[in-house]
Amino acid sequence: MNISAFSWRSIFGVNIPIGIIGIILGYYILPHKEPLFPDAKLDVPGILLFFIALSLLIIGLTTIEKNNPVMGSAFIIFSLACWALFIVQEQRTKEPLINLFLFKNRNYSVQSVGILLVQMGISGVLVIMPFYLEIVRAIPPDTTGLIVLALPVGMILTAPISGKMADVIGTKKPILVGFSLCAIAQFFLSTITADTRIGYIGLYLMLLGAGTGIAFSPLTTALMNESSVSDRAATSGLLRVMSNLGSTLGVAAVIFIAILAAGPKIAEVSSHLIPPSDLVFAFDFAFLFGMLISFAGLFLMLLVTPSEGTAHQ
Structure with missing residues (x-):
């Protein structure tokens, strides 16, 4: 919506008041705790x-x-x-x-990669879907934003439920369900055409968000449980690193695949020699890549074994 009213640069300004509010609330609300290892x-x-x-x-x-x-x-x-x-x-x-000896624990290593794969799948879709909606479907930016909003809505609806489920049945099953839903959603996205109903696209995005929400919360819990108290601060930092790295790799990968698949047709569309609808297959290839990422995460999670740090698995 900001892009419709102002320039694209205005979207970065949204974070300024949010950051200020977060700092103020954090200062007054977060409890002050003494460091566990003051001599570190x-x-x-x-x-x-x-x-x-x-x-x-x-x-x-x-x-x-x-x-x-x-x-x-x-x-x-x-x-x-x-x-x-x-x-x-x-x-x-x-x-x-980062205590590299933690990676000798297979569960720790696998679940760290799982965090990366979750972020790769969702970040790629969040970046490339607006291009499909605006270029192929000629939908204005404000409406595009509302459609893509279905993805985070799916996450918001499922993440709290997934966290509660993990407390009862363990973390592995929700993670497997989450990756499965992500793979199914990415498959459906790979079948969209220039005429697919927007309602269906919103449903696929919400399903992807739901799968991500179901998988991500138990993944973070499982990873933290695999580390000792002294290593949990470093593990928390590792979570952010793997998330950010996954986002970067996901965006780079889907854009590269879409451009590679489209080839010279990008220039032909820019020159109005062919209609934008001829680029749909390039987006489908990018979504298929996301499906493969989800399947990779699903396979890795099958390698997770019960351990003392992960109860109920």
Whole structure:
């Protein structure tokens, strides 16, 4: 809606009052607790290497999206080098930013990747669906925003219920159900055409949001339960990292696949030589990729085994 009334840059201004309100509420509402380990030291070299490695990776993926694969690949290679240095640093320091020994626990490793895959699936759809609605269907931005809103609504409706279910039946079953629903929703999205009813598209998006909401909450709980009390702060940070990395990879992947599938037809549509509806198949390929991501998450979750840290599994 902001885009219809103002420029596209105005969408970033929405976060300013939200951030200010969050800071004020956090200051007055959140309880003050003494640190569990007041003598702990920050792993400054690890923090710097992590920041540089992640930044280079994001820049590299973004550069590849802009049809500059050579420069993008160079950034990614430098990123991999920084990741290697980060791993060496974390193994050498006494108080690492991320305790890499936690990844020797298969459940911890698998569920960390699960967080990444959930975010990859949903972020890709959130980015590419507006292009389909606006380019192929010629729907205005404000209406497009309302249609895409079905996805977070699905998450809001299911996430609290999923959390309660995980407390009763354990985390594994809700996660499997969530990934299954995501795969089904992505399959339905891959079948849309230039004439698919908007109501059906909204239903598919809500189903994807519901699956994401069902899977994400138990995933975070399961991952936290696999770590000791002293490692839970680092695990909480890892959750955010995997979520952000999944979002970045998901957006980069679906845009790359859609552009690759469309090929020269993008220029032909821009030149009005062919109708925008001829690009539908490119969006379908992108949604099929999302379905494969969900199936990968489903398969990985089958590898999770019962452990002392995850009750009721």
